Amino acid sequence: MPDLCNPSFLLPAALAVPGDDHDPLAARQYPEPPHPYRAPFSRDYSRILHARAFRRLAGKTQVFTRRPAESDHVRSRLTHTLEVAQVARTTAQVLSLNPQLAETLALVHDIGHPPFGHAGEKALDEALRAHGLGFDHNLHALRIVTGFEDRYPGFPGLNLTLGVREGIIKHSRDYTESAHPELASYFLAQFPPLEAQLIDIVDEIAYLTADMEDGLESEILHLPELIAEVDLFAEFYSAVHAQYPAAPARLLTYEALKRMMNALVTDLMQTVVSEVQSLGIQSLADVRQAPHRLARLSHGMEERRRLAKAFLFRRLYESPAMLAEHEHAHQVISALFRAMLANPKMLPPDHQALAATDGLPRTIADYLAGMTDSYIEQAWQRLRLAH
Ligand code: MG
Numbered sequence: 001m002p003d004l005c006n007p008s009f010l011l012p013a014a015l016a017v018p019g020d021d022h023d024p025l026a027a028r029q030y031p032e033p034p035h036p037y038r039a040p041f042s043r044d045y046s047r048i049l050h051a052r053a054f055r056r057l058a059g060k061t062q063v064f065t066r067r068p069a070e071s072d073h074v075r076s077r078l079t080h081t082l083e084v085a086q087v088a089r090t091t092a093q094v095l096s097l098n099p100q101l102a103e104t105l106a107l108v109h110d111i112g113h114p115p116f117g118h119a120g121e122k123a124l125d126e127a128l129r130a131h132g133l134g135f136d137h138n139l140h141a142l143r144i145v146t147g148f149e150d151r152y153p154g155f156p157g158l159n160l161t162l163g164v165r166e167g168i169i170k171h172s173r174d175y176t177e178s179a180h181p182e183l184a185s186y187f188l189a190q191f192p193p194l195e196a197q198l199i200d201i202v203d204e205i206a207y208l209t210a211d212m213e214d215g216l217e218s219e220i221l222h223l224p225e226l227i228a229e230v231d232l233f234a235e236f237y238s239a240v241h242a243q244y245p246a247a248p249a250r251l252l253t254y255e256a257l258k259r260m261m262n263a264l265v266t267d268l269m270q271t272v273v274s275e276v277q278s279l280g281i282q283s284l285a286d287v288r289q290a291p292h293r294l295a296r297l298s299h300g301m302e303e304r305r306r307l308a309k310a311f312l313f314r315r316l317y318e319s320p321a322m323l324a325e326h327e328h329a330h331q332v333i334s335a336l337f338r339a340m341l342a343n344p345k346m347l348p349p350d351h352q353a354l355a356a357t358d359g360l361p362r363t364i365a366d367y368l369a370g371m372t373d374s375y376i377e378q379a380w381q382r383l384r385l386a387h
Pocket residue numbers: 080084109110203
């Protein structure tokens with residue numbers, strides 16, 4: 001495994017996206033003069049941070065719907081996003097990539113998520129399937145930053161750079177031009193730069209660790225089962241316990257989770273360096289044309305991560321407590337979708353106008369996807385009172 005502290009293992013500088021004013025990936029849809037002292041991705045970072053859709057992440061479920069009786073300490077989609085941004089910046093910095101691009105992509109990576117977490121996404125997708133469409137949070141994020149986020153007189157949306165728009169679409173999956181001709185300008189036949197590739201794995205690492213902590217906090221998960229069933233966690237827990245035999249279990253748990261996250265992130269960075277070296281990758285063009293994505297965990301660590309995630313599915317994501325929340329999410333979204341389809345006047349006037357070009361089902365999905373958990377609950381209560 002490469003020693004990340006040894007400079008001879010660092011990645012060639014040519015692998016980083018330059019991100020200066022002459023970089024083709026810094027081009028904007030609507031040309032703007034360069035800023036006297038801010039770099040293009042730094043401006044994108046600020047535009048995302050100041051966007052309304054970004055602020056709404058505070059009111060959106062990550063995993064746990066925040067009901068009054070529950071803990072204030074579990075992650076929202078906003079705090080999850082900030083954790084991914086922290087890890088993405090560190091990782092890109094250590095690997096000599098462009099940390100500003102990585103952090104900006106992390107900041108925007110979940111902006112297209114609907115209320116109620118993955119249950120909300122599934123319900124919206126199901127509602128759209130009946131109309132031959134589907135819901136994809138990456139594509140919805142692109143619609144937000146190129147259109148719905150409307151705050152500048154000179155252009156629609158945020159007018160983000162090409163590099164950030166490409167990363168929004170492709171950080172977690174690939175699209176084909178035949179299925180998505182509208183995305184043709186985003187180099188669909190090539191992999192995205194490493195700064196974008198990192199986001200997907202960093203996201204996985206951040207939520208694997210966080211969901212264990214939040215699952216314990218919510219008392220859906222219990223420490224003995226985590227130790228008995230998740231080898232990756234148990235290894236760090238027993239080392240921490242041996243080092244601090246008198247410390248309370250709560251602190252041992254935090255320390256074990258911290259070390260687990262550190263091990264996953266270190267493995268990711270070492271594997272990227274190994275891949276780059278073994279494939280002889282020398283440039284950004286090589287990254288794009290490599291035989292596969294270069295950002296991944298080693299096979300051994302990937303298997304341990306997979307087993308840990310399978311545990312979370314078994315004991316947390318598909319636990320009876322969570323299934324009840326998913327059922328509720330499905331009920332709220334499908335009821336509002338049906339009601340708006342029957343009566344488009346329930347949509348605000350600007351969305352009613354969009355229905356003429358985008359079609360009513362897509363417009364309803366866009367409107368519902370933008371809502372926070374509490375806003376959609378209120379809309380649902382009003383609907384129930386009206387009937
Ligand atoms: Mg995420």
